[in-house]
Amino acid sequence: MEIVMEAKGPIALLHVMPDRIDASVAIQFKDRFRDLVRDWAGPVVLDLQNVVFLDSSGLGAVVAARKLLGEGRQLELSGLTPAVEKVMRLTRMNAVFPIHDTVAEALQAHGVAPAA
Amino acid sequence: MSVEDLPITRDRPPPGLPLLGWTGLRRFPAVPQVVTMELVGLNQTLTQLGLPIEPLFTLELVLAEVLNNVVEHAYEDRGEGMIELAIAVRDHAIHCEVLDHGTPMPNGCLPPKRRYDLDATGMQDLPEGGFGWGLIRDMTRGLCYAREAGANRLRFRVDLDG
Numbered sequence: 450m451e452i453v454m455e456a457k458g459p460i461a462l463l464h465v466m467p468d469r470i471d472a473s474v475a476i477q478f479k480d481r482f483r484d485l486v487r488d489w490a491g492p493v494v495l496d497l498q499n500v501v502f503l504d505s506s507g508l509g510a511v512v513a514a515r516k517l518l519g520e521g522r523q524l525e526l527s528g529l530t531p532a533v534e535k536v537m538r539l540t541r542m543n544a545v546f547p548i549h550d551t552v553a554e555a556l557q558a559h560g561v562a563p564a565a
Numbered sequence: 566m567s568v569e570d571l572p573i574t575r576d577r578p579p580p581g582l583p584l585l586g587w588t589g590l591r592r593f594p595a596v597p598q599v600v601t602m603e604l605v606g607l608n609q610t611l612t613q614l615g616l617p618i619e620p621l622f623t624l625e626l627v628l629a630e631v632l633n634n635v636v637e638h639a640y641e642d643r644g645e646g647m648i649e650l651a652i653a654v655r656d657h658a659i660h661c662e663v664l665d666h667g668t669p670m671p672n673g674c675l676p677p678k679r680r681y682d683l684d685a686t687g688m689q690d691l692p693e694g695g696f697g698w699g700l701i702r703d704m705t706r707g708l709c710y711a712r713e714a715g716a717n718r719l720r721f722r723v724d725l726d727g
Contacts, residue, residue: 473597505696
């Protein structure tokens with residue numbers, strides 16, 4: 450799965466490029482995420498603004514990604530589209546992840562200026 | 566002019582052809598990539614019919630959960646077996662029937678919604694699955710399951726006006 454990583458100071462910004470995280474790509478999402486964050490010590494922000502469909506398998510993969518980072522590294526989400534927000538709310542997983550409206554807000558929350 | 570003379574305005578689309586009688590029947594292999602293609606195709610078709618976006622998202626999510634369950638549990642991820650999906654849009658609802666010839670539901674009935682106490686759950690114990698039936702039960706009406714002549718038949722509807 451195409452996920453593009455951008456280092457922003459202490460933050461790893463992971464842009465999910467496909468418009469769906471569902472049962473057909475959940476394993477690829479987990480594998481790619483694991484490869485990207487292997488050598489990263491800081492917080493990770495997952496940019497989901499392209500994702501217009503997330504099912505429970507996709508949500509499970511995001512939860513697995515959270516666990517992979519362990520207690521020492523945060524996983525935050527940004528740019529939830531209405532459909533993704535609804536799934537997070539119905540499963541109450543919105544209480545588990547810090548959620549930001551935009552990437553810029555996520556970076557600002559960590560004191561990183563959004564402009565490159 | 567009295568109030569009775571004013572035109573009636575509605576928040577929902579006026580009753581028209583698209584809401585009255587569209588039906589679709591699809592038969593496809595129980596494979597995750599095929600399920601994704603079917604869901605995307607159905608969403609495009611129903612969008613072109615003029616159905617509102619909110620119930621279409623609900624439908625796509627519910628169908629994804631139902632069909633993924635058939636792939637993973639009824640057919641046990643064997644990559645074989647066929648799914649039949651019948652859709653009818655009528656009476657301000659999207660009526661669905663999903664048929665497969667895989668393993669019956671455990672105990673012959675629908676699994677319950679699982680409850681999680683997320684406040685009391687440590688991060689490493691967060692659930693990575695088991696959300697599916699909760700979402701299906703929360704977002705459908707008239708959910709019913711039957712095992713008939715070696716087939717699983719699941720029926721439900723998604724209302725168009727909430």
